[in-house]
Amino acid sequence: MSDPHYDREAEKYESPIPSREHILSFIQEKPRSKRQLFDLLALADEQKKAFERRLRAMVRDKQLSCNKSGVYRPFSNRGLLTGTVIANPKGFGFVALDKGGKDLRLTSQQMKLVFHGDKIRVRLLNKKLDAEIVEVLETVKTLVGRLHLDGKKPYVVVDDRRIKHNIEITELIDGCLDNQVVVVEMLSSPTIDSDAKGKISSIIGNYLDEGVEVDSAIYRHQIPAVFSEKALKESAQLPTKVIPKDKKNRIDITKLELITIDGEDSRDFDDAVYAEPTKNGWKLLVAIADVSHYVKEGSELDSESHERGNSVYFPHRVVPMLPEAISNGLCSLNPKVERLSMVCEMYIDPLGELLDYKFYSAVMLSHARLTYTQVNEMLEDKKSPLRMTFSNVTDNIDFLYGLYKTLRISRQKRGVMDFDRIESQILFDNKGKIKDIVASSRNDAHRLIEECMLMANQAAAKFLQKNNEDFLYRSHPKPTAEKVELTQKFLTAIGLTLEGGIEPESRNFAKVLKQAKGRDDENIIKTVVLRTMKQATYTPVNEGHFGLAFEDYAHFTSPIRRYPDLLVHRAIKRVLNTTSREPSGKMIEFGTHLSMTERRADDASRDVEQWLKCEYMRDKVGENFHGVISGVAGFGLFVELSEVYVEGLVSIRDLKDDYFIFDDVHHQLKGQRGGKIYRLGDMIKVKVASVNLDDRKIDFIPDFG
Structure with a gap:
């Protein structure tokens, strides 16, 4: 069959190729591969490259679609699905569907067309859940990376291991230098044949400068870090202290010896505690900063705190959920100043069971700002000088400790899992560089406060459930x-x-x-x-908290740094003021968003911590360390160093003393010839082989000496 548009093509090209209409006529009969089309259209070798370009253009213009096997078919919008791209650092990716269900798979070839986080429309190709991209609906607006000016064209290497594309830079700004960390405003998406294009919108700083890694993470994870002028204006209009009219209809508990117990570096104190023995066990008061009194529903402050979802904690910096005037000032339970609070008053029996509880608005005063270290010393040493320094609150501390021991009985009876693992703490010098990485473990003061907060959170969930209120549970489903x-x-x-x-x-x-x-x-x-x-989430559906073995659980105790807690406070006030509302569909959306912001914060914090650890290890290449195997995979062993709490990879190719097979049941690599076994938890001596700051990777090799 001859091409009806041959004359038109001959006018355009010296060596004409089949027209789009002619190609479509063959593919509409039956899906065809490129080689099948070569044969059907009897193409000469010199025509094939131009023909391949035409096929790609027809895919681009949505006349054709092409699956991963290279088979072309007419483009169709029928049966298409929308979702968000989830990239894997190894190059392939997935599509998290908007409608839910199992993720679809994208090949590394398909991933060349999109970025992690893009909203796309795809076609399902087979029962294996492979998909092909039909359309990019919404692409990322900005990316962070390192600027390179050493070639013919400026380009940026993206500072996100999940994004493999380089960005061609079409426009620089004043002050741009080679090797700077910059923010790129995206102008076009990548294609199979070309890089994405963008222009520099701002300079974060020079690579390895103090604080640049945190700023990069803030941009990379799209964490809102600057308050709007309107929100700051609202916070500036708030009083700087409790004013008389705000005390109306509140219970005065300023005489109670309430104390705050927090870390040495804490600046926002949102919970204070008080305990005393009763005839039937214990009375416990947990007083929480009344953020909801100042951050009104529907205000700009409310809108921005909802968007942030939570404060984000980095090793030596915090991105707060609320402006500092509120988080460190007006709502922080600083010592010796009156503060508005929401109080959960509980009565607990000698076995640690919650007998009764009530909530009320109060005016309180913290009688001492204590640290975990100080309280632990006072608990361990009855003759500690600190007991004299804080003599006005030592009775409360001792009562709290007695209550804590009672609550531990209840904890054990419920069968709560004890995950007290050794965590690492990064210590900095006065220039902001890592001085050391040390072990950080929890003491009884940490556990005491934790148990008090758990009781208040449980009471809040029970109270709101009983009153059929609109709020979010903290849910932790059973494992699969x-x-x-x-x-x-x-x-x-x-x-x-x-x-x-x-x-x-x-x-x-x-x-x-x-x-x-x-x-x-x-x-x-x-x-x-x-x-x-499983991962814990926020949801209006009560699924219980598996890890804590609670049937009802919500977050009530940290409204300065968590928006779900603020929602719980508002719900409690609605009950107290008899203005309750029926559960609404709005909380489903809130729960999804706030679960995302929590994961976003965790990812960003972990990202920065890993970067800092890599920076710390850069000058230790070639040094030997003892470590423990912390993970086993088919490609090698993850090893955590015992001395500095840094993790790296021993590639399977560097285990040269045998051929190793991965045993996923026993979490081990086993040598086929000699039977040597590398098992999760085994001690191993390694040498630091290399450190890659861009990929945040540390490679080890076994030290067989």
């Missing part, structure tokens, strides 16, 4: 049967048993952790159990 089965197999292999079948209770896991205490592999067992758990 698949993960439970894998964990059971691992524990069986090391001589432990997880009881409870495919639906074990929290107490079954707690029993395993108790049996693990004192073992050499205790921390690893905790890691495996932790990885079995």
Whole structure:
């Protein structure tokens, strides 16, 4: 069949190729591959490259679509799905569908057309859930990366391991220098043949300068970090202290010896505690900063705090949810000043069970600002000089400790999992550079405050559920049967048993952790159990809190730094003021957003911490360290150094003493010839081989010496 548009094509090109209409006529009969079209259209070798370009142009112009096998078919909008791109650092990706369900898969070739976070429309190709991109609906607006001016054209290497594209820069701004970290405003998406294009919108700073890594993470994770003028104006109009009219209809508890207990570096204090014994057990007051009195629903401050969702904590910097005038001033329970608060007053029996509770608005005064270290010293040493310094509140401290020991009984009875793992703490010098990375462990003062907050959070959920209010639970669903089965197999292999079948209770896991205490592999067992758990989320549906073994649980105790807590406070006030409202669909949307902002904050904090650790290790290449195998995969071993709490990878190709097979059940690599085993939790000596700051990767090699 001859091309009806041959004459038109011959006028345009010296060596004409088949017209688009002619190509479509063949493909409409039946989907065809490129090679099939070569044969059907009898193309000469010199025509093939131009023909391939035409096929790509027809895909671009939505006349054709092409799957990963290279088969072309007519473009169609029927049966298309929309979703968000989730990129994997290895190059491939997924599509999280807007309608929910299983993620679809994108090949590395398809990923060349999009960025992580893009909104796209795709076509499902097969039952394996492979998809092809049909249209980019919304692309990222800005990206962060390192500027390179050493070639013919300026370009930026994106500072996100999930994005493999370089950005061609079409426009610089004054002050641009090679190797700076910059923000790029995107102008066009990438194609199969060309890089994305963008222009420099701002300069963050010079690579390796103090604070640049945090600013980069803020941009990279799209964390709102600057308050609008309107929000700042609203906060500036608030009083700087409690004024008389705000005390009306509030209970005065300023005489109670309430205290705050926080970290040494804390600046915002949103909870204060007081305890005393009763005939039937204990009375506990948890007084929380009344943020809802000042941040009104529908205000600009409210809108911006909702958008942020939570404060974001970096190793030596905080991006607050609320302006400093509120978070560190008016709503911070600073010592010796009156503050408005929402109080949860609880009565607890000698076995740590919650007997009764009530909520009320109050005026309070913190009688002492204490740190965890100070309180722990006072608990351990009855003759500590600190007891004299804080003699006005020592009775309260002792009562709180007595209550804590009671609450621990209840905790054990419920079967709460004990995940007290050793965490790392980064110490900085006065220039903002890492001085050391040390172990950071919790003491009884941390646990005391935690137990008080858990009781108040539980009471808040019970109170609002009882009154059918509109709020968000803090939900932690049961782990999946698949993960439970894998964990059971691992524990069986090391001589432990997880009881409870495919639906074990929290107490079954707690029993395993108790049996693990004192073992050499205790921390690893905790890691495996932790990885079995699902992620906690915010939802208006009460699914209980599996990890804490609570049937009802919400976040009430930190409204300065968490928006869900602010929602809970407003709901409590509606009940107290008899203006309750029925649950609405609005909370579903809120829960989704606030769960996302929490993950976003965690990812950003972890990102910066990993970068700082890599920077710290840069001058230690070639040095030997002892470590423990913290993860096992088919491609190698993750090792956490015992001395500095930094994790890196030993590639399987560097385990040269044998050929190793990955055993996912036992979390180990086993040598086929010699039987050598590298198992999760084993000690290993390694040498630092390389450090890649851009990828935030540290590579080790085994030290067989």
